[in-house]
Structures are given as C-alpha cells and as structure tokens.
Amino acid sequence: MRDSIVRKLLPLNLQFAICNYQFAILAVAFAFAVTASPARGDEGMWLFDNPPSKIFKERYNFEPGKAWYEKVQKAAVRINHGGSGSFVSPDGLVMTNHHVGAGALQQLSTKERDLLKEGFRAKTRAEELKCHDMEFAVLQSIEDVTAKINAAVPPEADAATAEKARRAAMNELERESSEKTGLRCDVVALYNGGLYHLYRFKKYTDVRLVFAPEQDIAFFGGDPDNFEYPRYDLDMCFFRVYEDGKPAETENYFSWNAAGPKENELVFVVGNPGHTDRLKTVAHLEYLRDQVLPDSLERLRRMELLFELFGERSKENARRAKGGQNGAANGRKARSGGLAGLQDPAVLARCEANERSFREAVMKNPQLRKACGDAWEDVEKSLAAWDAIYDEYDMLERGSGFHSRLFGIARTLVRLTAETPKPNAGRLREYRESNLDSLKQGLFSTAPIYKDLETVQLADSLGALVETLGFDNPTVQKVLAGKSPKARAAELIAGTRLDDVAVRKNLAAGGLAAVEASDDPLIQLALSLDPAAREVRKVYEQKVEEPQREAYAKIANARFALYGTDSYPDATFTLRLAFGTVKGYKVGNEVIPPWTTFAGLYERAAEHDNQPPFHLDERWFQRKSKLNLNTPFNFICTADVIGGNSGSPVIDRNAEIVGLVFDGNLDSLLWDFVFDDAQARTLAVHSAAIIEALRKVYDADELADEMLGKQ
Amino acid sequence: MRDSIVRKLLPLNLQFAICNYQFAILAVAFAFAVTASPARGDEGMWLFDNPPSKIFKERYNFEPGKAWYEKVQKAAVRINHGGSGSFVSPDGLVMTNHHVGAGALQQLSTKERDLLKEGFRAKTRAEELKCHDMEFAVLQSIEDVTAKINAAVPPEADAATAEKARRAAMNELERESSEKTGLRCDVVALYNGGLYHLYRFKKYTDVRLVFAPEQDIAFFGGDPDNFEYPRYDLDMCFFRVYEDGKPAETENYFSWNAAGPKENELVFVVGNPGHTDRLKTVAHLEYLRDQVLPDSLERLRRMELLFELFGERSKENARRAKGGQNGAANGRKARSGGLAGLQDPAVLARCEANERSFREAVMKNPQLRKACGDAWEDVEKSLAAWDAIYDEYDMLERGSGFHSRLFGIARTLVRLTAETPKPNAGRLREYRESNLDSLKQGLFSTAPIYKDLETVQLADSLGALVETLGFDNPTVQKVLAGKSPKARAAELIAGTRLDDVAVRKNLAAGGLAAVEASDDPLIQLALSLDPAAREVRKVYEQKVEEPQREAYAKIANARFALYGTDSYPDATFTLRLAFGTVKGYKVGNEVIPPWTTFAGLYERAAEHDNQPPFHLDERWFQRKSKLNLNTPFNFICTADVIGGNSGSPVIDRNAEIVGLVFDGNLDSLLWDFVFDDAQARTLAVHSAAIIEALRKVYDADELADEMLGKQ
Secondary structure, three states, rough: OOOOOHHHOOOOOOOOOOOOHOOOOOOOOOOOHHHHOOOHHHHHHEEEEOOOHHHHHHHHHHOOOHHHHHHHHHHEEEEOOOOOEEEEEOOOEEEEOOHHHHHHHHOOOOOOOOOOHHHEEOOOHHHHHEOOOOEEEEEEEEEEHHHHHHHHHOOOOHHHHHHHHHHHHHHHHHHHHHHHHOEEEEEEEEEOEEEEEEEEEEEEEEEEEEOOOHHHHHOOHHHOOOOOOOOOOOOOOEEEEEEEEEEEEOOOOOEEEEEOOOOOEEEEEEOOOOOOOOOOOOOHHHHHHHHHHHHHHHHHHHHHHHHHHHHHOOOHHHHHHHHHHHHHHHHHHHHHHHHHOOOHHHHHHHHHHHHHHHHHHHHOOOHHHHHHOHHHHHHHHHHHHHHHHHHHHHHHHHOOOOHHHHHHHHHHHHHHHHOOOOOHHHHHHHOOOHHHHHHHHHOOOOOOHHHHHHHHHHHHHHHHHHHOOOOOOOOHHHHHHOHHEEEEEEEEHOOOOOOOHHHHHHHHHHHHHHHHHHHOHHHHHHHHHHHHHHHHHEEEEEEHHHHHHHHHHHHHHHHHHHHOOOOOOOOOOEEEEEEEEEEEEEOEEEEEEEEEEEEHHHHHHOOOOOOOOOOOOHHHOHHHHHOOOEEEEEEEEOOOOOOOOOEEEEOOOEEEEEEEEEEOOOOHHHHOOOOOOOOOOOOEHHHHHHHHHHHOOOOOOHHHHHHOOOO | OOOOOHHHOOOOOOOOOOOOOHHOOOOOOOOHHHHOOOOOOOOOOOOOOOOHHHHHHHHHHHOOOOOHEEEHHHHHHOOOOOEEEEEEOOOOEEEEOOHHHHHHHHOOOOOOOOOHHEEEEEHHHHHHHEEOOOOOEEEEEEEHHHHHHHHHOOOOOOOOHHHHHHHHHHHHHEEEEEHHHOOOOEEEEEHHHHHEEEEEEEEEEEEEEEEEEOHHHHHHHHHHHHOOOOOOOOOOOEEEEEEOOOOOOOOOEEEOOOOOOOOOOEEEEEOOOOOOOOOOHHHHHHHHHHHHHHHHHHHHHHHHHHHHHHHOOOHHHHHHHHHHHHHHHHHHHHHHHHHHHHHOOOHHHHHHHHHHHHHHHHHOOHHHHHHHOOHHHHHHHHHHHHHHHHHHHHHHHHOOOOOOOOHHHHEEEEEEEEEOOOOHHHHHHHHHHHHHHHHHHHHHOOOOOHHHHHEEEEHHHHHHHHHHHHHOOHHHHHOOOOOOOOOOHHHHHHHHHOOOOOHHHHHHHHHHHHHHOOOOOHHHHHHHHHHHHHHHHHHHHHHHHHHHHHHHHHHHHHHHHHHHOOOOOOOOOEEEEEEEEEOOEEOOOOOOOOOOEHHHHHHHHHOOOOOOOOOOOOHHHHOOOOOOOOEEEEEEOOOOOOOOOOOOOOOOOOOOOEEEEEOHHHHHHHHOOOOOOOOOOOEEHHHHHHHHHHOOOOOOHHHHHHHHHHO
C-alpha cells in the first residue's frame, strides 16, 4: 500500500477517506506552460513563505501583517487522508466538509446505525465519537532545503544514482528534523523539482466526531448537481481534536462572521490543494489526455458500477458500498471534466502557444539554452519510458489489479517488515522513519472491513489484471494459481485473517521471518508478487520520476530567470493561500447570481417531487417555517482551488470565517491545468447558512454558540 | 446504420428494441471445438430440417410426426429487432417477453404516460395500440442453397473476389426468391460457412400492443436478480398482428396448458437463438477473451453509466433513458458472465483438449489433412488482420464513435441513396433488394427521438472516438471540425432536422443528389466519413470475414466427415428447436427447486422492504388474498437457449404452451461457448402464473379467455 500521499489527490468533492488500495489512482491532472505570463486575475495557490503581497496591496489595498499570515497558517488544518479544515473554536473544534468526514462517518457506522446517511449530533462532549484512523496536521514551519537535497546528488550522476541519493537525503532530513522537533516532517518537491521545502506539522490523532448532517442535505442534488452551480448543499462536518484525553487547546482559530461576505468582497481560501499540472509540458499534457486520463476513467467507471451493483442487492450492502461508490462517481465526474477540457482543440492551442513563446525565450538566451534547452525532450523520453511499463506499473505496483483493502494490508506488512531493518536512507519513501507512525495508524486501524465487498472488488480487479496484462502473462498465471479470478478472489478473502487487527500486529511485531512463515493466503500472494512489483517501481522511479524531476527543475529555473520568483508552484497537498472575490457570472445572456438561498433549496426539491437525489429529510419540512428562507445558502468566488481544498475555510480580511469551500463548478475542472475565471468558480457554504441550519433545523445551539464564542 | 441483424444478438434478457446505432455491439460470444464429441445431455439448438428425432425416440420415446414439426414451426414468431414469440390464439395474438416488447412500449410512451413503467391493457381490440416499427416474421420454408452459393465463387479466387461473388449470389438469390414468393427471403450461413440455407418468412408489420404488466413485476429483482435463480418475474407482453386492418387469421397457434409442466417432464423451446460460438477455434476464443469482450464491456459500462446519469436528472430523463440503460446493463451482466467463463483456466483447458483431439483426427486422415489442415492457421491469420483494424472498424463502421440514432439515420440515408442505384448483386448486404422494405420501416419510423439524450450520447462517443483513434488522427480531426467533442455533438444534434420523418423521406426520394446537396450537419458528417468507413469495412469483409467463412467451412466439412451430420450449427437468429426437462439442481448441499411460487415473490419483496428493484406495485398487495399463492411462478429446464430466445414458448409433447422463456441463470452464460447442464438452466414464466395474474391481478379475463379458447 502506497502511503497516504496517493489518496490525498482525489478530486475536490467527495474524496471519501476510503482506505482502498485502489484509491491510489494515478494523480491525474494537467499542466502547461502558462509560465510565459505571470498569474492572471485572481490566479494562484500561493506559498505561505511567498504570498502575493504585492497583488494584495496594489489590487485590493490590503496589507496583512506577519501576524495575520501566522495566525491563518496555524488555524488551518490538513486532514491527512485528503482534505482541509480549520479550527473554529479555542477548544479544538474543526470544521470541514461532510464528504471529507464521510470515510470516518462510514467507519463509525454499523448495520443498525448509518451515520453517513442519517447524520450525527453529540449533544455533549462526552458523546463525541472517537474516529478509527483520522490524522489532522497543522503546519508549524517551512524550511527551504533545496540546496541540501541537490548537494546530496553527485554531479553527472545517472538517474538511478540520483534517485537513490535524493531519496536518501529526503528520508534522512525528515528523520533528523522529526527527532529534533517531535513534529511530523515532510520534504516536498515544489515546481515539480525546482525547489524542495521541509514542512513541519503538529499532528493530532485523537479525533472525535462532533456533528454531521444527513447525507441527503450534505450532497443534495447528487451526481446531477455535483460540480454544478447554482447549488444547495450543506456539505459540513465537525470534529474535535483531543490531547491527553481532553479537547486540545487551540489558540489559533478562526472567529465566525455570521453575516458572511458581500458581493465583490475580497475573500481568502486557506487549504491544501492536492495536485495540479499547470507547469507541465504540452507533450506531458497530451500523454495525460491520450493515456492516463482515459485509462483512469475506465477504471473509475468500472469501480462505480461495481459498488452500485453490490449496493443494489440489499440495504446493508448499499451502506457498505456507499463511500466507495461516491468516491468513484466523484472521481469519474471530475476526470471527465478534465479530459473534456484537454479534448478541446482551443485549450490545447493555447497551451502550445504558451509553451512555444517560453521555449523561444529560452533558446534566445545562450545560458538558459545550455542549462535547459533539452528539458522538453527529456520529458518526452520519460513519457516513452512510462508508456513502456504503464500497465504493469499500474496493475502490480499501484494496485489496480488488487483492488482490496486486505490485499493492501498484506502488502504493507510484507514491505514494512522488509524495509524497516534497512537503514532509513535506503528505504522506500513511505517506510521512511518519519512516516512510520502515520503508516501504522492506517495499518492497525480498527475500521471495519467487509469481506463480501472485498471479495467482489478483488474478483473484479483480478479480472482487470487478466484483461490488461494478458491471460498468459507469467505473473498473472502465478496470481490466479489455476483458478478463475472469481474463484481465486473468493478463496483469498475467505482464507485471510488480516481483517483481525491483532493478527496484523503480530505479523508486524514478528518481522520478516513471521511474515514469510505465515500461511495467510494474502500474505503469501503479496510476498510472491513483491519482486515483480518492486522491479517495475524501480524502473518507474529511475526512468520516469527522476528524469522528470531533473527536467522540470531546469524548466523551473529558466522560468525564475526569465520571469522572476513572483509565482506559485503546482499544488502539492501543502498549505496554500488563494484569494478572489465573491461574484456571479454570465452564461450567454443568463446571469448566474453569486449565491443561492434556502428558498431555492425548497424550490429545487419541489421541482423533483422531493425524490432522490433531490430528497430533503422530513426535518427540513418540519422546520421550514422557522427558517429565514432568504438566508444565503451556497455562494461562489473566484479563488483558485482544486481537489484537496475541500473543507477549506473562506475567510475575510479580518481572518473571520465567511464560508466553507466544498466544490467547484464544471468550468473549474479546467483549473487542473489552466486558471481562468470567466465562468469558473469555487463553491462554498455560506457562514450564515451554517448557523441558521445548526440552530433551527438541528437544535445544535451548543455548537453554534461555541463557534460564535458565546459559551 | 447496419441492418437489424446486428441488434438481434443482444443477450437473452432485456434486449430492448432500441434503435440505437450503438447497439450494433459486436456479436460477442464464444465457441470452441466441442466437435470431437456429439451433443451431450439435452444439448442442441436444432434445425427444423434436421431435428434430433433419434434422440427424441431413444431417450424420451417421443416420435413427433411431420405435422407436429410444421405446426410448431409456423406457430413460432421471430421478432426481427431481436427476440422470439409465438401465436397463442387463431386471431393473431402473439406472446413474448416484456423485455422484448420494451422498445415498443417505450416508443409508445410520452412524458404523461409511461407504458414501459406502468404497463398497458387494451380492454377491447379497438384499444390495441399500433407500434411504430415492429416487424414479426414466421418461417414458411427452408431451402439448402449451399451448392448454388459455392458454385458462384470461382475456384482459386482470392478473398476479395470470393467475398464479392458470394455476396452477389446471396443478394440475387434472395431477390429472386422474394419476387417469386412475395415472402421475406434471407440466406443464412450455418456452421460459420459450412452450409447456406435460404429462409422464407411471412412478414407482419402492423403490430399492435395488447397487454403489458408494469415493469416492476416484469423485471422484479432488477440487476441483482438478472441471470439468477430462484426468480420471480412476470416477464410477458402480448401483441396482435393485423392484416388489412383486421386481426390476422393464424391457423397455426399454440393451445394453452394451464396446468404447466411436471417435474422431469420433457419440454421444448422453439425460438431464434441469436449467436453462439461453440464451433470456433481456441485461438478465436482467446481473441474474444483478450480483446473483443473486454472492449465490448468497457463500452457497455460507459453506456450504462451514461444513461443512468442522464436519467438521474429528472423523472422525464429517466423515462427516456430507461430502455438504453436496461439494455446496456443486461449486456454488461451477460458479457461479464461470458468473460468470467473464458478467464477460467479449467474451461480453456477443456476447449484445448477438444480441439487437439479433433485436429489429430484430421491430421491422421490424408484427405482431410489436405482439405482442412491449414484451416486453424487461416483463422489465426484472419484474427491478426482483424486486430490490425480493430479500433478503426469498431469506431467508424460499427458506430462506437457515433452513438446516436440520428447519426445512424444520416448514414443510412447516405448509403441507401448511394447503394440503390447499383445493381442488386453488388450492393452492401443490408441494402440488398429483399431487405429494403424492412430497412425503410426502421428508417422512416415515427418513434420519438429525444435530442437531449442524443446530444449526451454523441458527445460521449465522440470522446471515445478521440480516446481510441487518437486526437491527431485525420478522421478524428475532420469529425471534430476544430471543436471539443461536447461542443461538436451539441452543434450537430441541434442543427439536424433528421428527427422529422418527412425530411428523411424527402432525402431518400431525392436520391444521392439531394443527400449531397443537403446542408444538414449530420448528413454532411456521414458523407464525409463514408469513404473511410467503407474502406475499413471492405478490409474487414475481405481479410477477416471471408477467410473465416472459408476456413470454418473446411472445419465443418471435416467434422461432417468424421462425426456425421447429426449435429446442430451455431446459433444464427434463425428458428431452432431445443429440448430438455424441467428440473432443479444442487449448489453444494443446497437443493434448488424446479420452480418458485407467488408466495415466494411476496417473501422476497418483504425481505427487501418492498424497495426497488424488489418493489411490488400496490395492486399486488390489493389482490394478494385472491391469488392462489402456491401457483408456480417461474420454472427452470435444461433446454439449450441463448440471447434471441427471449420470448420463446416452452411447449409440451402436445405442442401446448407450458411456459415462456425469459432468461437463463448465471451458469447458462457459459452456453455461449459450451453447453453443460450440471447447474445451467433456462428460466421461464409458468403457464399457470400467466393466467392467474391476468385474471386476478389485472382483470384481463378477455385475454386469458382468448388464450384458453373460451371466447
């Protein structure tokens, strides 16, 4: 199982915290050399150590001081399975999206009590429910370690040597910093390798569920309205972080602005955008369009149907499959939108023109030409190397052929016990010393695993393995062991005992010897598969990743030389600051307003006879007369966000909460590879709607009072 | 648009009569040389001119006379869009499945009246509803024309010459016979080219809807129960054929046996199995497993989701998308089952062993070795030729890149006006003189076309075209005309006037000149695409189809020489006689009974809280006390059927109706390529259940009386 970094990249809305191996879907998005021009409009996912202060001052006459940045940084929360949040009280209360909390909600549910569907309210702190494996992190500091990392790589080193040296330097820097500070430390490559920053986080692992509305209102409109606007979603969820069994004291938190934003007001979004590819080459973009995205979409559709059909068999099946189904559906819609953008000749022409002018500028400058002239061809070569191992890497290493959480656990045990005896510098990245605590939190999670669902998932993905690598492939033959995919999956899942956390802990404690001696069929499968999987991973790291890192570093440096450093790097699931204004847009002659209201919610439900996915729970009708129907519900702004920003607070100049980001509209799906704010918008729940609903629909005055500081 | 032959191959259950171009899905199924042994158990889809009389006599002591066969043949109805039926009264009353009638039901529906969902009952003949484009056919005679067809092909002709000569001979034989008899005449290749038979049909085109239950009971259990047993489906629909505005007099019809069959009783199934591949080579089978089926499944999943997501947007959308969605879902489940079978190493090993022993016998016989020894390699070569053009043929000619009924109409107009001026002998098969009436019935059908649905279908399939052939492919570039797939589809569908039948008729009447002068964007697209599509079709016909026909003819002749002619050919959507006994089976220690009852239906609905897809309409509860709950509902038998047999009558020795075939169980999905009756079963609605439901749930005594001859 790759570490959680692979999951955080799920798109904005509905990135369920599914611990599915399969959810290690390729980080699919796009990029292109918009580098020839500085950021346009309200573009940018800016670093906290290089914020767009000049733009703030010139365009908005806003000069936040150092204290403003520091407070905002430390009141923001990263939800490590893939999302954002914020502290909204001094007592560790965290606000995020329902769809970010959905994984935790599902894990806390049983056949008798479906929290994902029905919602939850802790009336007192004693009733708050401890989650199985949530990890929240707060960024404490950033250090530029580019020189240190690059110094570790010998000059003229070949890619294999360079990759190993760089990995060793990163693993060790993280370990040292982690030991020194006691914080979670991650080295992150920015500008696809142009810069390396060391991020230090304070971690919270005792996370408790405080409040969630029912899914019908959190995801009102379902797939038809997903990534659309106007919208009517109360996509919120509240957790509280604990330390030593008590609510954590969080001095940095956002106060609440219950009035919300005005039209055209400047607002900010603080959060962790997962992945963009705005700085990649056109050839890279074309490879995403022609291979990566179609392949990813095919698997997402297959997965979506699989979950849906499993769910149709009974109410309990539906409950078990719901998270996976929503996640796959959301990914499918997001990627479809991205692919549609790349298939638009006009978009591609723009990318090509930008790249051309940038390359021409490089070629005219002898120094840059020498340093960077080959970089585009180097990227192309890396893509050819990727293409040669695409299916094998995807199936064997990324796990598309083994879509099962239990298989993921088996592989993690096999690798954990093989890697940890090695020196930290030489380990696979996810087994580096500084990551082990987080990795083990997932590995030993007590979250329920459903063998019936695991069986159909594994059967289907073994079928995909046969289809993709071919029936006669020796690895495939070894995996099937003379049986059909269906029979083999049934045998493997029925026979494994890895659903028992104690069994996992025993194997981990027993080390490689215990793992090798185990007769657990999934452990045996993971062991027998590991040489082939590691081999293809090595090829990927040395022939694809490392050459790309080197080529993009050259491109980034050329960009800095030509256009200066007033820019932002592609998204990397690290903390960023985006900004924009609250405003509507036009589609043809139609004016799309900047916000919707509760009244609109009831109208939309009525249009659809209150039938799913436009169904409102009974309580919304019972309380309708109490509600101020003119309360703004969802609003839009031009701030630049992407998947991973889900749950980000929208704040005003006073660093007070005015909204909660939960989605983008269809046009914003293009933001994966180019920013444009003609029609593309970020969607947020309005701060007034949150209070209104908490008080009048859910009777949750205790929560509203806490957020408003009225305790 | 290919002629209807491509659609008839949809799998057994739910082959909606969708006039979608896309439904020209590759005839996907399997076959292998089980030839080394004669038919096993109750195997066989036997020809009416070569029935298994010896087996009937020896195994069942049953000797039906010539009159029995003739009556049975002429009381059977072929439903030309893809299904079977039977006359059940002397007044032209035809019984078939709800899922066979579904296309007609949907076409007759409007936003206000959803017949597919709600059902329909004509209380009097005056209330019977005329269908838009149904064609029913009754087989009158069979003539062996093998010698004539083969004589037309010059000895030593190359494949291109042979293909043309064979096509000319078939087109002309059909035209001559058709002119002489006034009947619909089709030449059919049996044993994949070993024999050619000329079939003559009496055609009925004035077809009226008499009765259909609501879909909830016809398809009770939905996808979870599709291809499963025990089962509880009232999958029936009744039509009446008219001649000269009056009910047709049908002297050959089946009487009703209201008691139904006994356990272990011998029964017969008369109908039109669409396509099997039991006689194909192992290499062919592997190509189906590795390329054809996975590709087909990918498109079916994509289509299923597309319809479903479109349907989620509103109730009316759901109504419009329902037929396509059910058809795609059914195809997906059927093909998944088939592929799972082929991915089972045990199944493949059996196929290989059979082929090996057959080939060894051929090689030991010098004459056979000379005549047929190369045939297996020839099939392999044809598969390599197919593989080289697979995507292009699929996208451009079979229409996977243009999933739109309106585009299908455009292509048909372009080709109709180009082909009909040519001599009949040289035309593309579907434009042969004898097929024009049927082709025009579809082309000028008044069935509604929904532009909103057409737009999303075309956009999605243009996206698939880009993904499959590549963005830079010149044909793709021509199709997109500088726009994104979505924008191009919107422009094409908004701009076309082909949804107006009068426009189609004018263009057809105006001939090629009118078509070429038309500024209709879809006509222009079909015109510009036609050279490329025809070219790849020519390659397919000459390098794939014709070599296969020749190779399989050699294999068939070797088989006749070694094992005699007491055999049956692969299914070809022509009339066949199957037989078997009514019996249950064992799964492990569990005994699966030969039939279910109405009581079981209510129990299953209750298990699922009467929620879809296990929902029973209110009327079933209102009338429950009237029903005899012990009435058998669905039963199973070992008769050998496949997709296309849907709607076939199950009859007893007296040629009386005891049931109505509507599905097979999961194990029967293997019958595509090998028969086995350990657990595989054909599913039918029991004759007693039909009468009980008509009288007590639907108050349709007039219909029950007509079937029981009590008028």
